[in-house]
Every structure is written in C-alpha cells, then in structure tokens.
Amino acid sequence: MIRVLLAALLVAGCTAGGGYATRPIETPAATAFEQPVAGLTDAELARFRIGDRFFTEPWLPAGSAAADRDGLGPTYVAAACSACHRRDGKSRAPWRGGPVVYRIPPDPAYGAQIQDRAVDGVPAEATLRVEVESVPFVYPDGRRVELLRPRYELVEPAFGDHVVALPFSARAAPALAGLGLLAAIPDDEILGGADPDDRDGDGVTGVARLVDGAVGRFGWTAGQATILDQVAVAFHEDLGITSPAHPTENCPAPQRACAAAPSGGAPEIAAARLADVAFYVAALAPPTRRDPDAVRDGEARFVELGCAACHRPRWKTGPAEVAALSEVEIEPYTDLLLHDLGPELAPTLVEPGVDGRWRTAPLWGIGRVSAVEPGAGFLHDGRARTLEEAILWHGGEAAASRDAFVALDAESRARVLAFLEDL
Numbered sequence: 001m002i003r004v005l006l007a008a009l010l011v012a013g014c015t016a017g018g019g020y021a022t023r024p025i026e027t028p029a030a031t032a033f034e035q036p037v038a039g040l041t042d043a044e045l046a047r048f049r050i051g052d053r054f055f056t057e058p059w060l061p062a063g064s065a066a067a068d069r070d071g072l073g074p075t076y077v078a079a080a081c082s083a084c085h086r087r088d089g090k091s092r093a094p095w096r097g098g099p100v101v102y103r104i105p106p107d108p109a110y111g112a113q114i115q116d117r118a119v120d121g122v123p124a125e126a127t128l129r130v131e132v133e134s135v136p137f138v139y140p141d142g143r144r145v146e147l148l149r150p151r152y153e154l155v156e157p158a159f160g161d162h163v164v165a166l167p168f169s170a171r172a173a174p175a176l177a178g179l180g181l182l183a184a185i186p187d188d189e190i191l192g193g194a195d196p197d198d199r200d201g202d203g204v205t206g207v208a209r210l211v212d213g214a215v216g217r218f219g220w221t222a223g224q225a226t227i228l229d230q231v232a233v234a235f236h237e238d239l240g241i242t243s244p245a246h247p248t249e250n251c252p253a254p255q256r257a258c259a260a261a262p263s264g265g266a267p268e269i270a271a272a273r274l275a276d277v278a279f280y281v282a283a284l285a286p287p288t289r290r291d292p293d294a295v296r297d298g299e300a301r302f303v304e305l306g307c308a309a310c311h312r313p314r315w316k317t318g319p320a321e322v323a324a325l326s327e328v329e330i331e332p333y334t335d336l337l338l339h340d341l342g343p344e345l346a347p348t349l350v351e352p353g354v355d356g357r358w359r360t361a362p363l364w365g366i367g368r369v370s371a372v373e374p375g376a377g378f379l380h381d382g383r384a385r386t387l388e389e390a391i392l393w394h395g396g397e398a399a400a401s402r403d404a405f406v407a408l409d410a411e412s413r414a415r416v417l418a419f420l421e422d423l
Contacts (some may be wrong), residue, residue, distance in 0.1 A: 029371035032287040033088040035178040039324035040283060042203040043212065054273055059239055060218025061119040062262035071239040071264020074257070075115035075250065077101060081234065081277070082245040084173035088284055089372035091173035093382035094130040095150065096375040101238065102128055102152065102171040103349055109159040109254045113237050122257045126157040129246045130170075132383070137392055139406060147392060149344075150383050159254045169347035171220050172382035174374070176366050178332055179218065180282030183227055184317035184325045184338070185213040193335050204309045206337030206360075209353060220380045221351055222359040227279040235269060235277075242267040243274050265303050283322070285333070286364040289422050298419030301412055306401040310339055310360045333363035333423065335357075340397020345379065367421035387420045388413075 036048050042106040058079040059072040075352040077099055077175060078084050081161035084091045084099050092098030102114040110125055118124040131403075135147040156162045209216035209223070216222035222229040229245070236246035245268055269277075302308060311333040338357035340346075347358035358380055365386065369376050377384055384390035394402040 013164075017304060019239055026081050029368055029374075031087060033175055033284060033365060033372055034369040035177075035285045035287070035385070036283045037180065037285040037324045040322070044279075044283065044324075045277050045321065047276055048283050051276040051283075054277050055085075055280055058083070059241060060269075061266040071241055071268030073115075073117070073119040074261040075113060075118045075236045075255070076240040077117060078111075079117075079239065081239070083178055084238065087372045088176045089377075090175045090369050090376040091382065093150075093172065093374060093377035093385075094128075094170070095132050096377075097194075098172060098382065100128060100130065100381075101153075101171045101173075102154075103171065103189060103347075103350060104163065104166045105165065105250070107163065109252055110157075110163050111252050114154065114163070115240070115250070118258070120259060122261050123255075123256075125157040125159065126154045126163065129153045139410075141410060145389065145392060145412065147203075147389055148383050148385070150381055152268035159252070167348040167350065169349040170353075171380050172377065172380065174220070174361065175365055175369060176281055177284045178286035178330070179227055179284065179363060180320075180322070181286070181326050181330050182217055182315055182322040182332060182334075182336065182362065183282060184328070185217075186318040189315065189318075190215045190217070190336050194337055202306075202309060203400060204306075204339070206310065206335055206339055208336065208337055209359075215336070218358070220358055221354045222336065222338060223351075226278075227282050228275065229290060231278045231281060232274060235274070241269050243269045245270045245274070259359045282325070285416065286362075287368055290367075292422060295415070295419040297423045298417070298422075301408070302372070302419055305404045306414070307371040309399075309401075310334075310335055310337070310398065311363055331364060334360040339398070340396035341393075341398055345393060345396055346396075363420065363423050365402055368423050387417055 004216055017381060036045060040048065045050060057069060060066050060070045061073065062071050064070040072079055078235055092101040097126065103206050104110060106112045114128065116128050126400045132148040133149045133151060135149050137145045152170050157163045169335050178289055191208050196205055196207045198205045211225040214225035218224040218227060218230040223355055232243050232245035234245055235241040236250060242249060243268055312335040313331050313333055315330050317325060317328045317330060336359060338354060338359055340357050350356055378387060378390040379393060391402055405416065
C-alpha cells in the first residue's frame with residue numbers, strides 16, 4: 001500500500017508539480033532548515049506559517065492566558081517543539097545542554113519515557129545526568145582522534161528506584177528538513193530495498209519496519225509511518241499535550257499530583273491545529289548543496305566504501321496531494337531501513353521488531369547541522385562532534401565500510417568528509 005503524505009491534512013487545489021524540491025537560492029547557513037519547499041501555493045504558505053507558530057512558540061501550563069497554547073505537561077521534556085528542534089535542526093548534545101529523550105520499557109510508574117520536567121506542584125519523574133568518557137582512536141598512519149562515549153544516570157527518581165536499572169535508549173532530536181519528501185516515497189519502493197536475510201551476501205541486511213501495515217520511516221527506529229503520527233506522539237510524550245490521537249494525560253497511576261493537575265482542554269491541541277504543525281514539518285525543504293562538482297571524487301569514494309548500500313543517494317517520490325512534493329527526484333542518502341550498527345551504538349532497550357537496529361539517517365543537510373545549532377552532535381545520541389567521529393563509531397553492518405574509510409590515506413579521507421560537508 002502506498003501511503004501518500006498525510007492525506008487528511010493536505011489542502012486541495014494543487015497543480016501538478018515536479019523538479020528538485022529544494023529552494024533554488026542559497027539561504028543563510030543558520031536558517032538552512034527553516035525554508036519551505038519551492039512551489040507551495042499561497043494557501044499552503046499561509047498554513048505553513050500557522051504550523052510554524054505552534055511549532056516554535058512555547059506551550060504554557062493549563063490556565064494560562066494563551067488559551068490556544070496551554071496545557072503543557074503536567075510532566076514533560078520540553079515546552080516547545082523548537083526547544084529540541086531549534087531552527088528545525090538537530091538538538092545539541094545532551095552534555096552540552098541539549099534535551100534528551102530517555103526511553104524505557106513501558107513501566108506502570110513511569111510510562112515509556114522519562115519526563116524530567118514538570119509544572120508547579122507536580123514532581124518530575126527523575127533527573128537525568130549525562131557525562132562522557134574519552135575513547136581514543138588511532139589511524140594506521142598514526143593520526144589520533146578522541147571519541148566520546150556518553151554515560152547516563154537517573155537520579156532522584158520520584159516513583160521508585162527500580163527505574164535506574166531498566167534498559168533504556170537515549171536519543172537526541174534529529175533535523176527535520178525534507179521529511180515531507182521522505183513521506184512521499186512509495187512504500188513498495190522502500191520494501192524493494194529490504195534484504196533481511198542478506199540474500200546478496202554483502203553483509204548489509206536492511207529491515208523494513210511495518211506500522212499498522214505501512215512502512216515506518218520516522219523516528220530513530222522508524223516507529224511512525226506518517227508525519228502526523230510522529231508529531232502527535234512528540235506532543236504527547238515530549239510536551240505532555242493531548243490530542244485526538246493521544247487523548248489521555250501522560251500520568252501513570254502512582255503519579256497522583258500529575259493526574260490531579262488542571263488540563264488545558266480535551267484535547268489540548270485540536271486535530272486541525274495538530275495537522276497544521278504536521279503540514280509545517282512536511283513542507284520543510286532540505287537545503288541546496290553548495291558545490292557538488294567540487295566533491296565528485298569524495299562522492300565516488302563514498303560509494304566505493306559501500307556507504308551508499310544504506311545511505312541510498314537517490315529516490316523519486318510518488319503522487320502526493322501537495323504538488324511540490326509529488327513526482328520529485330530527491331537525494332536524501334537513506335534507504336529508510338533498519339540496520340545493526342554494532343554493540344557500541346546499540347541501546348540496552350530492545351524494541352520488538354527492532355532488536356537494537358537504527359533507521360538509516362538521511363544525510364541531506366548534514367553539512368549544515370553545526371551552523372544551524374552550534375553544539376549539535378551526530379548519530380542518534382549526539383555523541384559524535386564531527387562527521388569523522390560519526391563514521392568511526394559505525395560498526396555491525398557498517399564495519400566493513402568504516403574499516404575501508406580508516407584504511408584510506410589522509411587526503412582520501414578528507415575528500416570523503418568534504419563530500420559529506422557539501423550535502
């Protein structure tokens with residue numbers, strides 16, 4: 001079944017579209033992820049701006065004067081979508097002050113995610129401390145790189161000490177540009193690239209995650225099939241905002257003060273407004289590349305190393321109700337499949353059907369991440385400060401490509417990195 005981008009959300013009256021959907025002009029580096037796709041209608045641009053407002057502005061506790069943005073919490077991780085996705089980019093690494101999502105197995109006292117903040121009169125679930133330890137790496141040519149391994153600790157748990165021993169998965173927020181284009185890739189195209197049994201013997205076993213019969217493609221483990229679903233989950237789990245998709249406050253039974261706290265409405269964000277935010281996210285354009293001709297050698301090396309086996313360069317979107325997203329040739333550098341990246345990156349929390357794998361992160365825009373949010377890191381938990389460090393952390397199915405990169409001479413490695421910086 002082909003799922004077209006959020007059919008219930010999208011406005012009618014679009015004309016046929018095509019072409020590469022990034023903006024044709026260069027934008028300032030700091031705003032590279034905030035631009036709408038080219039070709040939106042006036043009505044769509046107006047909706048984009050509405051969604052931007054509810055994405056960017058903070059939500060307030062129930063009873064606040066801003067009646068259209070009240071109902072924060074009672075427990076939460078952030079007060080606005082933009083607190084994690086500042087300028088629609090990747091969040092700062094947790095040890096640099098960035099927010100972190102700390103997932104645990106569903107627990108009767110804590111739910112499935114630790115909420116480390118709360119409104120007045122309600123206790124937060126716990127405090128999360130993050131430290132890093134140095135992991136030295138030495139290339140065959142003697143060059144040294146210091147990698148950082150994060151260590152997480154839950155302190156002051158409010159509803160039972162058992163939570164500190166539970167398996168967990170810690171995640172930083174990803175960049176959002178280009179998600180609407182990824183949503184418009186037909187399911188069948190993604191499934192066609194899956195190879196769970198490694199039939200071709202290349203050591204790469206991409207697994208498609210199915211969510212209610214559709215291909216999951218959003219979130220670090222592809223847990224959501226549509227942008228609307230992803231946005232609704234984030235509002236509920238990260239901001240504590242109820243919606244028609246998640247109408248119940250996130251207050252497990254032992255959290256009585258949470259359950260007794262005032263509500264911002266039932267639901268706290270209406271279906272139409274939730275759809276506006278999802279439309280905004282869907283319409284964010286990936287940035288244009290700066291000088292692809294100058295990095296062709298690095299791109300060729302990237303392919304030779306086997307990186308493109310997971311970071312598939314090119315796709316074509318299917319029909320979409322927003323013309324700007326329909327039948328477009330795109331270069332996201334992802335296969336949208338789950339892969340085993342080795343024990344160093346595997347969480348202790350094992351999700352059913354995921355088994356420690358991660359969805360291949362899209363690479364478009366990756367060279368702008370630090371300009372958009374200084375202090376942002378790479379990989380699912382932000383541990384890599386540079387693209388070089390991100391490569392060196394790869395293991396599992398990516399170990400052969402990593403080792404081939406390590407074996408390159410310094411100039412060839414630099415060319416690969418220059419290619420990635422250009423994306």
